Amino acid sequence: MIRIYIIGAGVIGRYHAEAVRKLSVEEPVLLKVADPNQQTLSVFQEAFPEAEAYADAGVMLSEAAKEDDIVIIGTPPFTHFELSRMALKSGRHVLCEKPLVMNGKEAEELLELAKRQNRMLGCCSDRFLGLSKTEEVKQLLLSQTLGNLYKVTFVYRNQRSRAGVEYQPESKWFLDRVKSGGGILMDWGPYDFTVLNDLLNPEAIEVVAAWTSQPVTEIDPADITYDVEGHVGAMLQYCLPEGKKVWVQYERASCTHGEPYHHVELEGTMGAVKWSPYFETDEVVFKQDKEGQVNTQESLIAHNSPYTVMDHPIYYFYRKVRGLDSRATINEQAVFNLQCLQAIYDCAETGLSQTVSMLSRNELVSFPCK
Numbered sequence: 001m002i003r004i005y006i007i008g009a010g011v012i013g014r015y016h017a018e019a020v021r022k023l024s025v026e027e028p029v030l031l032k033v034a035d036p037n038q039q040t041l042s043v044f045q046e047a048f049p050e051a052e053a054y055a056d057a058g059v060m061l062s063e064a065a066k067e068d069d070i071v072i073i074g075t076p077p078f079t080h081f082e083l084s085r086m087a088l089k090s091g092r093h094v095l096c097e098k099p100l101v102m103n104g105k106e107a108e109e110l111l112e113l114a115k116r117q118n119r120m121l122g123c124c125s126d127r128f129l130g131l132s133k134t135e136e137v138k139q140l141l142l143s144q145t146l147g148n149l150y151k152v153t154f155v156y157r158n159q160r161s162r163a164g165v166e167y168q169p170e171s172k173w174f175l176d177r178v179k180s181g182g183g184i185l186m187d188w189g190p191y192d193f194t195v196l197n198d199l200l201n202p203e204a205i206e207v208v209a210a211w212t213s214q215p216v217t218e219i220d221p222a223d224i225t226y227d228v229e230g231h232v233g234a235m236l237q238y239c240l241p242e243g244k245k246v247w248v249q250y251e252r253a254s255c256t257h258g259e260p261y262h263h264v265e266l267e268g269t270m271g272a273v274k275w276s277p278y279f280e281t282d283e284v285v286f287k288q289d290k291e292g293q294v295n296t297q298e299s300l301i302a303h304n305s306p307y308t309v310m311d312h313p314i315y316y317f318y319r320k321v322r323g324l325d326s327r328a329t330i331n332e333q334a335v336f337n338l339q340c341l342q343a344i345y346d347c348a349e350t351g352l353s354q355t356v357s358m359l360s361r362n363e364l365v366s367f368p369c370k
């Protein structure tokens, strides 16, 4: 029997509880949940009467820890650091929602604590890892079918999909930087850089240029704090093993007056592959040259698994805790992924290039790829 503790009974807490139900096929689970909002807790309890409910997370975690206990943090980002710290100190493994924490410094501190406690620190930004279509793209990359990779385009532009405005309007914390850590980059960037870093496996990244903007609409909330970006862009250089370098053009918008589109593509000297790492399509489009002409192969690669992307974080983390083969994003990798976002914000704010290295994640060194 494994014990799983969910902190935060809101929207994502309920998704995790659904996933925990599926996990019961692997092994019996004892589920507990904590949320100070009585109404939210009642809604959760109605849907998941099997869960033991608490108003206070500290009280829930005060019982003696067992070796394989897992705590899922499903609260707004400004609470992730303190709650993860409390859960690690209670002697339990921690799987935290994205973004892992509010900034790079907090991420470093949590990792140190996790190491001291000999516990794992995971991030739910691994939700989209392991999808069959993206694994196919990875195979094309690893088998050198694309030749030398030199350019990655990762662009997602939506015109009106701001969390806290058009999406989940009841959760206003998304719009306040002090509570969310940022806008669209903190909301979807964790997934983007988890997918990118899983594919490319960089030793370091350099954010060479970056910008953020907050496009204005006539329904912008005026009575609450709304100070997060709706549009962000960056040019990054990825430093891969064996001294290889790849340019990554990154862009994300939850609000723009420009054209909406998405374009995710890897370009190499021998071929290019385009696909959607998320929901839009299962199509993988591979292009190469045939006798001087562009030859296009399109495949539909559906993902057939009882576990959906919303189930993945706890499913992967559970497997990691059990020592099984797993796609979980944990420890140094989870911290590195968060620091890529921090580096984009820092570059946009200072105008200076920023570097994050897997080896010395704390250092901001100029031009490490050279």
Ligand SMILES: NC(=O)c1ccc[n+]([C@@H]2O[C@H](COP(=O)([O-])OP(=O)(O)OC[C@H]3O[C@@H](n4cnc5c(N)ncnc54)[C@H](O)[C@@H]3O)[C@@H](O)[C@H]2O)c1
Pocket (backbone or CB within 6 Å): 007, 008, 009, 010, 011, 012, 013, 034, 035, 036, 037, 040, 057, 074, 075, 076, 077, 079, 083, 097, 098, 099, 168, 171, 187
């Ligand atoms: N909503 C989504 O579709 C979605 C998807 C993926 C990830 N996430 C991530 O999940 C996290 C939570 O988002 P959400 O949409 O579920 O928010 P939400 O507003 O629906 O729920 C958050 C819950 O956390 C509770 N909470 C706050 N402080 C707490 C504390 N100290 N102890 C216990 N509970 C506490 C609140 O009372 C609230 O019920 C965020 O990091 C978000 O980025 C959300």
